[in-house]
Amino acid sequence: MMQALTAGQVAEITKGSLLSGSVEGAIHAIVIDSRNILNPSGSLFVALRGAKFDGHDFIKEVFELGGRHFLVAQDFDAKLFPEATFIGVRDAHIAIQALAAYQRKLFLGPLVSITGSNGKTIVKEWLGQVLGTHFTVAKSPKSYNSQVGVPLSIFGIESQHQVAIMEAGISKPGEMAKLEKILKPNMGIFTNIGTAHEEGFASETQKLQEKIRLFENCSFIIYRKEQKMPAELLEAVFNPEKLISWSENQGADFTYTVKKEEGKSKILMMRTDLSVFTFWVPFVDEASLENIRHVITAAISLGMDNTAVQKGLDHLKAVDMRLTLKPGINQCLLIDDTYNNDLAGLKLALDFMAAQRPKNRKILILSDLLQVGEKERVYEEIGQLCNYYQIDYLIGVGAEISLVQNSFVGNSLFYPNTKLLLSQLQTDFFNNDLVLITGARSFGFEEIVNRLQQRVHGTTLEINLNALTHNYNFYKSKLHPKTKVMVMVKAFAYGGGAAEIANHLQQLKADYLAVAYTDEGIALREEGIQMPIMVLNPVQESFMHLVKQELEPVVYSLSFFRQLGIYCKTNQKHLKVHLDLDTGMHRLGFEQEALEELKRLILEFPQLEIASIYTHLVGADESEHEEFTLEQLKQFSEMVNEISQTLNYKPLIHALNSAGISRYPDHQMDMVRLGIGLYGVEVSGIFDGKLKPVSTLKTTISQIKFLKKGQTIGYGRKGIMDKDGKIATIALGYADGFDRRFSNGGGYVLINGKKAKVIGNVCMDMTMVDISDIEAKEGDEVVIYGPGISLIDLAKRIGTIPYELLTNISSRVKRVYYLD
Numbered sequence: 001m002m003q004a005l006t007a008g009q010v011a012e013i014t015k016g017s018l019l020s021g022s023v024e025g026a027i028h029a030i031v032i033d034s035r036n037i038l039n040p041s042g043s044l045f046v047a048l049r050g051a052k053f054d055g056h057d058f059i060k061e062v063f064e065l066g067g068r069h070f071l072v073a074q075d076f077d078a079k080l081f082p083e084a085t086f087i088g089v090r091d092a093h094i095a096i097q098a099l100a101a102y103q104r105k106l107f108l109g110p111l112v113s114i115t116g117s118n119g120k121t122i123v124k125e126w127l128g129q130v131l132g133t134h135f136t137v138a139k140s141p142k143s144y145n146s147q148v149g150v151p152l153s154i155f156g157i158e159s160q161h162q163v164a165i166m167e168a169g170i171s172k173p174g175e176m177a178k179l180e181k182i183l184k185p186n187m188g189i190f191t192n193i194g195t196a197h198e199e200g201f202a203s204e205t206q207k208l209q210e211k212i213r214l215f216e217n218c219s220f221i222i223y224r225k226e227q228k229m230p231a232e233l234l235e236a237v238f239n240p241e242k243l244i245s246w247s248e249n250q251g252a253d254f255t256y257t258v259k260k261e262e263g264k265s266k267i268l269m270m271r272t273d274l275s276v277f278t279f280w281v282p283f284v285d286e287a288s289l290e291n292i293r294h295v296i297t298a299a300i301s302l303g304m305d306n307t308a309v310q311k312g313l314d315h316l317k318a319v320d321m322r323l324t325l326k327p328g329i330n331q332c333l334l335i336d337d338t339y340n341n342d343l344a345g346l347k348l349a350l351d352f353m354a355a356q357r358p359k360n361r362k363i364l365i366l367s368d369l370l371q372v373g374e375k376e377r378v379y380e381e382i383g384q385l386c387n388y389y390q391i392d393y394l395i396g397v398g399a400e401i402s403l404v405q406n407s408f409v410g411n412s413l414f415y416p417n418t419k420l421l422l423s424q425l426q427t428d429f430f431n432n433d434l435v436l437i438t439g440a441r442s443f444g445f446e447e448i449v450n451r452l453q454q455r456v457h458g459t460t461l462e463i464n465l466n467a468l469t470h471n472y473n474f475y476k477s478k479l480h481p482k483t484k485v486m487v488m489v490k491a492f493a494y495g496g497g498a499a500e501i502a503n504h505l506q507q508l509k510a511d512y513l514a515v516a517y518t519d520e521g522i523a524l525r526e527e528g529i530q531m532p533i534m535v536l537n538p539v540q541e542s543f544m545h546l547v548k549q550e551l552e553p554v555v556y557s558l559s560f561f562r563q564l565g566i567y568c569k570t571n572q573k574h575l576k577v578h579l580d581l582d583t584g585m586h587r588l589g590f591e592q593e594a595l596e597e598l599k600r601l602i603l604e605f606p607q608l609e610i611a612s613i614y615t616h617l618v619g620a621d622e623s624e625h626e627e628f629t630l631e632q633l634k635q636f637s638e639m640v641n642e643i644s645q646t647l648n649y650k651p652l653i654h655a656l657n658s659a660g661i662s663r664y665p666d667h668q669m670d671m672v673r674l675g676i677g678l679y680g681v682e683v684s685g686i687f688d689g690k691l692k693p694v695s696t697l698k699t700t701i702s703q704i705k706f707l708k709k710g711q712t713i714g715y716g717r718k719g720i721m722d723k724d725g726k727i728a729t730i731a732l733g734y735a736d737g738f739d740r741r742f743s744n745g746g747g748y749v750l751i752n753g754k755k756a757k758v759i760g761n762v763c764m765d766m767t768m769v770d771i772s773d774i775e776a777k778e779g780d781e782v783v784i785y786g787p788g789i790s791l792i793d794l795a796k797r798i799g800t801i802p803y804e805l806l807t808n809i810s811s812r813v814k815r816v817y818y819l820d
C-alpha cells in the first residue's frame with residue numbers, strides 16, 4: 001500500500017482546490033475503477049474522462065459503497081454528495097500522474113524501467129523472478145505500462161519493497177516525457193525495436209527518440225548492440241559511462257556466446273574486466289534468449305553474483321503469464337493464473353473472474369503469496385478481496401494462507417502443500433463452477449489445472465481477448481461516436497467460440513450481436529448474454545423461441561413477414577424485427593417491387609416493430625466494385641426513404657460490413673456490422689497491419705523421422721524426399737479443419753519460428769511436414785494459424801478466403817481464451 005496522504009496533501013500535490021468536505025481525511029489507496037474498491041472510506045476515487053467511459057458517471061456508485069474522497073473536474077457539482085470531500089482539478093490525468101510522481105519520490109530503492117517494442121512484460125517478469133531470490137521486488141502488474149497504468153503501478157509499491165521494476169509503453173509523441181517524470185528510473189532497459197510501424201508516430205526515428213526519453217535521468221542504460229538503430233542513437237545521446245551494452249560480438253560491455261542443447265541453452269558471458277559468468281536457461285528460441293540476456297545483464301549490474309542469478313533462472317520457464325480461460329471437467333470454467341504470485345496480479349485475476357458468465361459457484365484455489373511484508377495485514381486484505389469478489393469457496397495451499405480466515409466469510413479448506421491437495425482432491429466436488437487457480441510458481445499449480453481441465457487432444461485454438469479488444473477499439477476509432485456497432489458472432493463467432501466472445505463484447509459494451517440461426521441465439525441467452533441479438537436466418541418453427549428469448553429475427557420476404565405477423569397477432573406478442581433489403585446481393589431480402597406490399601403489411605401488423613433496416617454490400621473489400629457499391633448504397637437509401645413514409649418512428653439504418661467500414665466511412669449511418677475485422681483479418685487491405693491477430697491454432701509434434709532421399713511419405717506416396725532429411729508428424733488433419741488442399745507443399749506451419757512445408761497428403765488426423773532445416777524435438781509446439789502467418793495469404797494458396805479457414809476449425813479443437 002502506498003504512503004497515506006491527507007485530502008489536503010492531495011489538493012496541494014495536484015494543485016487542486018477543495019470543492020467541499022474536509023482536508024483531514026486519510027487516504028490509503030487511489031482507485032480509478034468503481035469495481036475494485038476494497039476499502040471505500042480510505043480510498044481516493046479519481047474520476048478520469050476517457051474515450052469510452054467518464055469516471056464522473058460512477059461517483060454515485062462509489063459514494064453508495066462508502067467512498068468519501070473524490071478527485072473530480074473543477075466544474076463538478078459537489079453539493080450532490082454533502083458528506084464527501086471533493087477536490088477539483090483541471091485534468092484528472094495530470095493529477096493522478098502528479099500523485100504518482102509524489103509517491104515515487106518516497107521510494108528509495110533502485111527503480112528499473114523497461115521500454116522497447118517487444119518483450120517488455122516478459123523481461124519485467126523474469127527480472128522480477130531473478131532479483132526476487134535476493135530482494136523484495138515490486139513490479140507493475142501484467143502490462144500496466146500506460147499513462148494511467150504507470151501511476152497505478154507506482155501506487156502498488158509498498159514500504160518493504162527494495163527494488164521496483166516498471167514497464168513503460170507509449171502510443172504517441174509526448175507521452176514518454178510524462179512517464180519519465182513519474183518513474184524517474186535509476187536503471188533503464190531497452191528491449192528492442194520492432195519493425196511494425198506504430199500508429200501515432202511519423203517515423204521509426206521519431207518513435208525511437210521518444211522512447212529513449214525514458215532514460216534521461218538514468219544512471220545505467222542496458223541495450224543490445226545488434227539493435228543498430230537504438231544502439232547508435234543511445235550512444236550519440238548519452239554519456240558513455242551510463243551505457244551498458246551487450247552483444248554476441250566483441251566491443252560491448254558484455255559479450256555473450258550461446259550453446260544450444262536439447263531444449264536448453266548454455267550462456268557464457270564475458271565482461272570487459274575479463275570476468276566470465278556461465279548460466280543455463282531452459283529454452284532455445286531466439287526471442288527468449290534475447291530477453292534473458294537483458295535480464296542477466298541487469299541482475300549482474302545490480303550486483304548479483306553468478307550463483308544467485310542462476311538460482312533465479314532455475315525456476316524460470318518460458319513462462320505463460322497469461323490469464324487463461326479453459327474448459328474444465330463437469331462443465332466448469334477454469335481461469336488458469338498459475339504463474340502469478342502477488343496481490344496486484346490477484347486483483348486482476350479476480351476482476352477477470354468477475355467479468356465471466358455466471359456459473360454455479362466461484363471457487364478460488366490460492367497459494368501463499370511469496371515475500372509478503374506484514375503477513376497479518378496482507379492476508380487480511382486477501383480475505384477482504386475474496387469477500388468483495390463474492391468467492392463462495394476458497395481452497396488455500398501453504399503454511400500461511402489460512403490467515404485469511406480472520407477476514408474471509410465464505411467456506412474454506414486449507415492444505416499445507418499442493419501434493420496433499422492433489423491426493424485428496426475430489427473431482428466431483430466441482431460442478432458447473434467458475435474456478436480461479438492462482439499460485440506462486442513454486443507451488444506447481446499446473447498440476448491442479450491438469451487435473452481439472454477437460455481432456456481433449458493436443459490441438460488448441462487460443463483466442464487473445466486483448467487483441468479482440470484492440471480490433472474492436474480500432475474499428476470504433478473509425479466511427480462517429482454515435483454510430484452503433486453490431487458484431488457478427490454467427491458460425492461460432494467465425495470459429496472463435498460464440499459464448500466467450502459474446503461475453504467479452506458485452507463487457508466492451510458493443511450494441512448488438514448477430515447470429516445466423518435461432519439455435520445460436522438461444523445458446524447465447526442460455527449462457528447469460530443479455531445484449532440485443534439479431535437472427536439472420538430464422539425459420540417458422542422457431543417463432544416461439546424468438547419471442548421467449550427476445551431474439552430479433554431478420555425478415556426478408558413478404559410471406560415471412562405475414563407469417564410472423566399473424567403469429568404475433570394471434571398470440572398477442574410484440575417482436576422487434578429487422579428488414580433485409582436486396583440491393584444487389586440477390587441472396588435474401590426485399591426487392592424494390594415488394595415495397596408497396598411491405599408497407600401495407602407493416603401497417604397491418606404493428607406487433608412487429610421495425611428495429612432496423614439494412615442491406616448487405618457484395619464487394620466492399622475490392623476497389624474494382626466501387627461503382628456498384630455506391631449504386632447499392634444509393635438504391636438502399638431510396639428504398640429506406642420509401643419504407644420510412646409509413647413509420648412514425650425511426651429504425652436503425654445500416655449497410656457496412658468490416659471492409660465497408662474501412663472503404664466507405666461516409667456511409668456508416670446509424671450502425672455498422674463488424675465481422676471478420678474483429679477477428680483480426682483486414683480483408684480490404686486498407687488498414688493492413690493495424691489489426692492484431694486474435695486466434696492461434698496450435699498443435700504439437702507427435703513424432704520425428706529421419707528419411708533418405710527418394711523415400712515417400714503418406715497416402716498415395718505423394719510426398720517424396722528430394723534429399724536426406726527429416727520430417728515431423730503433427731497432430732492435426734483435415735478433420736480438425738486443416739484443409740486437404742494444403743497437401744504437398746500447398747501449406748506450411750511454423751515450428752520454432754521457422755516455416756515447415758507440408759509434405760505428402762494431409763491425413764484425417766495427422767499431417768507430415770518437412771523439418772530438414774529446423775531444430776525441433778518431439779512434443780514441440782506447432783503453429784498452424786496465428787501471429788506471423790497471414791491468413792489471407794494462406795487462403796490464397798488454396799484458392800479460398802480467410803473466412804473459410806477460420807470457420808472450418810473443427811469443434812473438437814479445444815478453445816482457450818487469454819488476456820496477455
Ligand SMILES: *Cc1c(COP(=O)(O)O)cnc(C)c1O
Nearest residue numbers: 488616657658659673674675676
Ligand atoms: C457476415 C455478415 C456481415 C459481416 O461481414 P464481414 O465481412 O465478416 O465483416 C455483415 N452483414 C451480414 C448481413 C452478414 O451476413
